[in-house]
Amino acid sequence: MPDRVTIDEERGGREDTREAPGAPAPSMHILDLQRAAGNAAVARALAARQPAQAPARSPEEELEKAFFDDDWDRVVALATARGGPSAVKRVAELSADELRYLDDAIVRADQEDSLLARLVKAGFDAKKVPEKQQAAGAGYGKVEFKNTFAHDGRKTRPKKNARYGFEIKFTPAPWTMGAADEIGFIQSVQVVDMDTGENRASNGRNRLASDMWHVDRLDGSDHGWYGMTDEGGSKDKHMQLWQKSDWGEPAWMKDVPSRARGNVMFKAETAIVCSKGFHAGKVYATVHWGFEVDDDLVITPYETDVFNKESEAFRDAVDAWNAQATGPEGRRSGDQHELPTNFR
Numbered sequence: 001m002p003d004r005v006t007i008d009e010e011r012g013g014r015e016d017t018r019e020a021p022g023a024p025a026p027s028m029h030i031l032d033l034q035r036a037a038g039n040a041a042v043a044r045a046l047a048a049r050q051p052a053q054a055p056a057r058s059p060e061e062e063l064e065k066a067f068f069d070d071d072w073d074r075v076v077a078l079a080t081a082r083g084g085p086s087a088v089k090r091v092a093e094l095s096a097d098e099l100r101y102l103d104d105a106i107v108r109a110d111q112e113d114s115l116l117a118r119l120v121k122a123g124f125d126a127k128k129v130p131e132k133q134q135a136a137g138a139g140y141g142k143v144e145f146k147n148t149f150a151h152d153g154r155k156t157r158p159k160k161n162a163r164y165g166f167e168i169k170f171t172p173a174p175w176t177m178g179a180a181d182e183i184g185f186i187q188s189v190q191v192v193d194m195d196t197g198e199n200r201a202s203n204g205r206n207r208l209a210s211d212m213w214h215v216d217r218l219d220g221s222d223h224g225w226y227g228m229t230d231e232g233g234s235k236d237k238h239m240q241l242w243q244k245s246d247w248g249e250p251a252w253m254k255d256v257p258s259r260a261r262g263n264v265m266f267k268a269e270t271a272i273v274c275s276k277g278f279h280a281g282k283v284y285a286t287v288h289w290g291f292e293v294d295d296d297l298v299i300t301p302y303e304t305d306v307f308n309k310e311s312e313a314f315r316d317a318v319d320a321w322n323a324q325a326t327g328p329e330g331r332r333s334g335d336q337h338e339l340p341t342n343f344r
Contacts, residue, residue: 059078059084060084060086062078063075063078063079063084063086063087063090064086064090066078067090070098070101072101072102072104072105073105073108073109075102075105075116076102076105076106076108076109076111076116077109079115079116080109080111080114080115080116087116087119088119091116091119091120091122091123092119092122092123092126094123096124096127096129096139097139097308099120099123099124099127099129100136100139100308100309101308101309102116102120103117103120103134103136103308104136104307104308104309106120107136107305107307121134133173135306136285136305136306136307136308137272137284137285137286137287137306137307137308138285139284139285139308140172140173140175140176140284140285141170141171141172141173141176141272141284141285142170142171142173143168143169143170143272143285143287143306144168144169144170144171145166145167145168145169145287145289145304145306146166146167147164147165147166147289147301147304148165148166148167148254149163149164149165150163150164150165150291150299150301151163151164151299152296152297152298152299153259153260153262153293153297153298154297155262155296155297159260160297161258161259161260161297162258162259162262162293162297162298162299163256163257163258163259164256164257164258164266164291164299164301165254165255165256166254166255166256166268166289167252167253167254167255168185168252168253168270168272168287169250169251169252170183170242170250170251170252170272170284170285171250171251172242172250172251172284176279176284177244177247179274179277179278179279180242180244180274180276180277180278180279181243181244181276181277182241182242182243182244182274182275182276182277183241183242183243183251183272183273183274183275183284184225184226184228184239184241184242184251184273184275185225185226185227185239185251185253185270185271185272185273186215186224186225186226186270186271186273186314186318186339187215187216187226187253187255187268187269187270187271188213188214188215188216188268188269188271188313188314188317188318189201189213189214189216189266189267189268189269190211190212190213190214190265190266190267190268190313191212191257191264191265191266191267192212192264192265193263193264193265194263194264194265194292195263197212199212200261200264201214203216203217203218203219204216204217204219206324206331206333207317207320207321207323207324207333208320209313209316209317209319209320210313210316211313213269213313213314213316213317214317214320214321215317215318215320215321215339216255216268217333219333220333220334221333221334221336222333222334222335222336222337223337224318224321224325224336224337224338224339225275225339226238226239226253226255226270227239227253228241230334230335237254238253238254238255239252239253239254240252240253241275244277251272253270255268255270257291259293259297262293262294262295262296262297262298263293263294263295264292264293265290265292266290266291266292266293267288267289267290267302268287268288268289268290269286269287269288269310269311269313269314270286270287270289271283271285271286271310271314272284272285272286272287273340273343275340280340280342281340281341281342281343282343283308283309283310283343285306285307285308286306286307286308286309286310286311286314287304287305287306288304288305288306288307289301289302289304289305290302309343310343315341315343318339318341319341321336321338321339322338322339322341324336325337325338326338
């Protein structure tokens, strides 16, 4: 992101940092104190000039702040370490979506057998959320995924790329259909060298975010939505939007990453997002998938995980796409359109 300009620079002026005429230099003032009262007095005088520190928060106050900030990872770290009545009370007050986001953090922290996980389950039950809707990604519809193939490559002639096929399908629930007019996909990927950590992606070099994550679109694409045509529609071979006008057909996408060089790690986070309608910008679920290719072009798939909410790395990748879309024209991807950032 561009460097921010200070207020003084924007006004074209500079703050006057000169000492008033006749004022002794700070070092001379300290020297006078040392001569008059000794080093102990100097230490007390300097300490008195320091701003007062805020009192440390109690564990309950720390937990309350984490809940207030929607910092679910912090909630898990604090609640699993201390627990207590305050955690029980706050979890009981959460909405169904907030329970899902907290459940995501519990899974990330590998705390599925903790008291906090049981509190989340009790919260779902108290709100009469059906069992099948409590699963990750199941709050707004049915998420299906599969690895369709994993073909190892060959470095000797005839050479062959390593290829991996992956598909995702989303069928919105009836209560979701009433709030959505169109549903699509936004995919963020990280493709790096397993030894050096350097970027090995074939696209998106002008929109790399933290840890090389970036929105996965071929350079020159106008839209950041996965597989979307420049006109804003579906591509039959790669993606199909869900649209209210054809509500019986699910949204689906297919990806076939291909690598000619080995020693690479490919990770993807594919978000199922409402693109039009009352829910516009809402993430219904995210699918985390990927694989690695060794030096001999042999593929090893990663475990696939489904979550309810997008990750911070995903949001950073979308911000980087939007920064490119509003940045210098020569660095944009075609007639680049911004992606939504009102994920909720």
